[in-house]
Amino acid sequence: MRFLIVLLIVSLSVVGCAEKPVLAPPSPEKRVVALVVKTLTNPFFIAMEQGARRAEKELGFSLKVKSAAQETSIEQQIAIIEALIADHVAAIVVAPGSSVELIPVLRKAQDQGIFLVNIDNQIDADASQKAGLRPVPFISVDNVKGGYLAARSLAAGVDQPTQAAILEGIREAANANQRKAGAEKAFAENPLIRVVDSRSAHWKIDEGYEQTKVIFEAHPGVRLLFAANDMMALGALQYLKEAGLNRVKVAGYDALDAARKAISEGRLVATVDQQADEQGYIGCVTAMKLLRGEAVLPVVLVEVRLVTKESLGS
Numbered sequence: 001m002r003f004l005i006v007l008l009i010v011s012l013s014v015v016g017c018a019e020k021p022v023l024a025p026p027s028p029e030k031r032v033v034a035l036v037v038k039t040l041t042n043p044f045f046i047a048m049e050q051g052a053r054r055a056e057k058e059l060g061f062s063l064k065v066k067s068a069a070q071e072t073s074i075e076q077q078i079a080i081i082e083a084l085i086a087d088h089v090a091a092i093v094v095a096p097g098s099s100v101e102l103i104p105v106l107r108k109a110q111d112q113g114i115f116l117v118n119i120d121n122q123i124d125a126d127a128s129q130k131a132g133l134r135p136v137p138f139i140s141v142d143n144v145k146g147g148y149l150a151a152r153s154l155a156a157g158v159d160q161p162t163q164a165a166i167l168e169g170i171r172e173a174a175n176a177n178q179r180k181a182g183a184e185k186a187f188a189e190n191p192l193i194r195v196v197d198s199r200s201a202h203w204k205i206d207e208g209y210e211q212t213k214v215i216f217e218a219h220p221g222v223r224l225l226f227a228a229n230d231m232m233a234l235g236a237l238q239y240l241k242e243a244g245l246n247r248v249k250v251a252g253y254d255a256l257d258a259a260r261k262a263i264s265e266g267r268l269v270a271t272v273d274q275q276a277d278e279q280g281y282i283g284c285v286t287a288m289k290l291l292r293g294e295a296v297l298p299v300v301l302v303e304v305r306l307v308t309k310e311s312l313g314s
Contacts, residue, residue, distance in 0.1 A: 031090035051280030091287035095120035147182025164224035208235025
């Protein structure tokens, strides 16, 4: 009898210990997923956060959103990821400002057991391999196709020799180079169009203004201008308005509300909707799949949509 009583006491003690929350493994649904974007001064990344919040609500994880001050603040992005490593987040969904410079800190995160998902701008595959970074799932759009569609809308109907120019994003970013390549492809399809200038305005509205001024001071005959994002396009439109250059056709990229308004008013020819909210949403869903040990696709491309006055019904 004494043996049975002791056995019962020991059994109850074990059960009691097992029921303590501190000993239970953490639930994947409650793990912290960090979304690291370039900046929240650009409405594009605000939409990306909204998509991530939708995933958070549906899947029940805890979302931590971090951003640098500007899209060119690469060192700040690196410092943010360093801090997230120290915080032991479960996963990082990152839209890197540079396709190369963030690779060492991402390798550090990966070595600490943090799952990574790359959205928007793809990290460089060759540099990743050299640095020992294991493959990271990528969610974005076909930026070559988007740049092509936007520039083709500018080239439509050109039947006489015409000069074109391009406002590029950050040249260290793969998506910037891809959009430029798409635009060049569209312009090259019409032998009457010649690209006479291409300058980086680093995704910024103020630099879009300044670089447009430089372009037109050097090439006053430019009639077509593709900007690789809407912020630069809006800066270009402001300069063109002040300079009285109302014969220039401009297209942007991102489908910001201000760009849609400019299209409806006839000041902008087109922009490209790359569904930033879907990129944020799918990025976080992918992170949760990784945390649960589920298989994920190495690349997911969200469809791009050309936005014009016709598609807006204006």
